Amino acid sequence: MLLSLARMNRVRAIDAANLTMTVDAGCVLQAVQQAAAAQGLLFPLSLAAEGSCTIGGNLAANAGGTQVLRFGNARELCLGLEVVTAAGDIWDGLTGLRKDNTGYDLRDLFIGSEGTLGIITGAVLKLYPQPRAKCTALAACASVDDAVALLQLAQARCGSLLTGFELMGEFALALVRRHFPQLAQPLPPSPWCVLLELSDGESEVHARSLFEGLLEAALEQGLISDAAVAETLAQSHAMWHLRESIPLAQAEEGLNVKHDIALPVSRIPEFVASTDAALQAAFPGARLVDFGHLGDGNLHYNVQAPEGIEAAEFLRTHEAAINEMVYAAVVERGGSISAEHGIGELKREKLVHVKSPVAMALMGSIKRALDPQNLMNPGRVL
Numbered sequence: 001m002l003l004s005l006a007r008m009n010r011v012r013a014i015d016a017a018n019l020t021m022t023v024d025a026g027c028v029l030q031a032v033q034q035a036a037a038a039q040g041l042l043f044p045l046s047l048a049a050e051g052s053c054t055i056g057g058n059l060a061a062n063a064g065g066t067q068v069l070r071f072g073n074a075r076e077l078c079l080g081l082e083v084v085t086a087a088g089d090i091w092d093g094l095t096g097l098r099k100d101n102t103g104y105d106l107r108d109l110f111i112g113s114e115g116t117l118g119i120i121t122g123a124v125l126k127l128y129p130q131p132r133a134k135c136t137a138l139a140a141c142a143s144v145d146d147a148v149a150l151l152q153l154a155q156a157r158c159g160s161l162l163t164g165f166e167l168m169g170e171f172a173l174a175l176v177r178r179h180f181p182q183l184a185q186p187l188p189p190s191p192w193c194v195l196l197e198l199s200d201g202e203s204e205v206h207a208r209s210l211f212e213g214l215l216e217a218a219l220e221q222g223l224i225s226d227a228a229v230a231e232t233l234a235q236s237h238a239m240w241h242l243r244e245s246i247p248l249a250q251a252e253e254g255l256n257v258k259h260d261i262a263l264p265v266s267r268i269p270e271f272v273a274s275t276d277a278a279l280q281a282a283f284p285g286a287r288l289v290d291f292g293h294l295g296d297g298n299l300h301y302n303v304q305a306p307e308g309i310e311a312a313e314f315l316r317t318h319e320a321a322i323n324e325m326v327y328a329a330v331v332e333r334g335g336s337i338s339a340e341h342g343i344g345e346l347k348r349e350k351l352v353h354v355k356s357p358v359a360m361a362l363m364g365s366i367k368r369a370l371d372p373q374n375l376m377n378p379g380r381v382l
Contacts, residue, residue, distance in 0.1 A: 005056055008121060011035045019127040020079060020096040025056025025120045032125065041127040044071040044163075048244040056120045062112035064340030066240075069295035070163040070199070071128070073340070075111045082122035083110050086371040096124050109366065114342050115377040117370045131199035133207035136164075136236035137215060139224040140190035144269040147194050147294060150223045151265065154196060157214050161207075164197035165295030166243050171304075172291045175249035176242060183242055186228035194224075194294070195243050197236075246291050250302060254311030256289065257303040257322045261330045262339035265297045272299075275329045279303060282325065283318055298339035301326060327354065343381045351381070 005026035012022040016039055023032055029050040036043040045058060047065035057063075059081070063074045071077060080095040083106075093107055110118050141147045147167050154162050170189055177185060187193060198214075200207035211229070218224045230236040250256055263271055276288050285306025292299040303322050305314035327337050331354050343351055352360055360382075367374075367382055 003119065005054065005119075005121065012122070014039055014041075014127075015096060016041065016127075018096050019129075021125045021127055022094055022096075022122065023055055023125060024122055025054060025059070025082075027055045029053050029055060029058060036127050037130065039127075040130055042130045043077070043125060043127055045074060045077055048247070055123055055125070059111050059120050059123055060113065060115045061342045062340070064293065064296070064298060066166065066243075066293065067163050068293060068298070069165055070160055075108065077126050078107065078111060078123050079126060080124035081107050081110055081120055083118040083120055085118045086373065086375050090121075091118075094122055094124050109370075112342075114344065114380050116367060116381050117376060119376070129201060131201055133200045133202075133204040134236065135198045135200075135207050135211040136230040136239050137196055137211070137227050138187050138239055138242075139194045139196065139215065139218065139227040140187050141192040141194055141224055142190070144192060144272050146223045147192055148265060148269055149221075150194060150196075150218055151295060153218060153221070153223065154214055157217070158198055158210060161198050161200055161210070162196070162295070163199040164195065165293070166195040167290070167292060167294035167299075168193045168195065168243060168246065169288070169290035171287055172246045172249075172289045173242070175253055175289065176245045179249040179252040180245055183245060184238065185242060186239075187226055190225065195239055243291070246289070247300075250289055250304065253304060255315050256305070256311065257315060257319050259301040259303075259323075259326050259330075259337075260298070260339050260341040261301055261326070261335055261337060262296075262298050263330060263333055263335035265294065267333040267335070268294065268297065268299065271329060271333055271335075272301075275301075275326060278325060278329070279322065283322070285309070286322075297335075323350075345380055348379070348381060 008024035008026035010024045011027065014021045021036060029045060032055060033043050044067045045065055046067055047063060058074045059078055080093045082094050083091045085091060110120055151165055170191055173185060173193060176183060198207055198211050215227050230239055272290060279286055287304040289302040289304055290299065305311040327350060330337055337350060337354055338347060364382060
């Protein structure tokens with residue numbers, strides 16, 4: 001049975017003084033962003049599917065997106081929930097409180113549970129003041145080590161004003177050039193490219209001065225070889241459009257083995273170097289599409305078939321072995337096989353090999369307690 005909450009799409013209330021918004025779970029993310037902006041406020045969750053994805057789905061999957069570095073995942077942006085339980089009861093937890101130590105945090109049970117414990121029907125979301133200025137730039141890096149060092153420099157100089165830090169490998173951007181030649185790329189090809197954004201609540205002058213100082217220091221330290229700074233909002237949107245077009249370009253290129261992984265940021269350079277080399281040795285000609293949210297340690301680490309090899313056949317023959325290699329490398333370095341896309345059905349059998357028996361037993365106990373008849377999204381996660 002398929003359940004749609006598309007008609008539950010009301011913004012129920014906005015409390016500007018409390019910086020909260022109460023919405024139906026069927027509200028489209030972009031509509032929530034626009035409702036906040038109409039009040040001069042910001043709901044910062046942002047991802048490529050924001051024109052179609054819903055708040056209920058975002059919360060059920062604990063969605064990430066491009067501003068996790070500053071604002072956190074969907075979990076951090078939610079203060080309260082309304083949930084229909086497997087027993088048919090309605091739990092009204094639509095509190096706008098930031099402090100409430102009256103027992104277990106039931107909200108966190110349902111956020112990220114992928115619909116396996118109950119049906120989210122409403123939510124109280126955190127809002128923020130709109131920034132007075134944003135600065136966006138693309139910067140060319142010679143290595144992932146340099147990109148990580150640039151991230152450290154940006155965090156040291158800008159602190160919480162740094163709201164976006166995306167890493168893109170050259171092959172990922174080459175796919176965009178091949179399939180979307182109309183999208184201008186303001187920098188010549190380099191091994192790695194970083195898209196970084198700063199949001200400032202003070203002034204445009206302050207933001208620009210801080211941003212230019214950061215890029216000058218990065219050039220002086222040899223962390224970047226070139227940079228292009230957006231001078232207009234349209235140029236900023238165009239830079240983000242390049243990043244968001246990578247998955248679309250991959251789809252045009254053909255089927256690929258996808259991985260949504262998380263690692264400690266400090267381990268990412270060595271992971272990329274060693275795993276790239278291992279995959280290319282095992283599958284000569286395999287093309288690696290490395291990109292993602294470096295600021296929060298989340299990589300979309302995808303493997304495209306070699307040039308001239310039929311993509312579907314490459315997946316049928318090698319997907320399982322590629323997954324084993326990538327997941328083993330991730331777990332060895334203390335990472336996660338799912339950063340923001342969840343477990344669902346595809347990764348369900350993998351979960352028991354990467355989670356401890358104690359964790360799996362606790363998750364099973366919670367599932368049996370809240371959904372003893374296995375009514376809620378059966379066959380997923382567990």
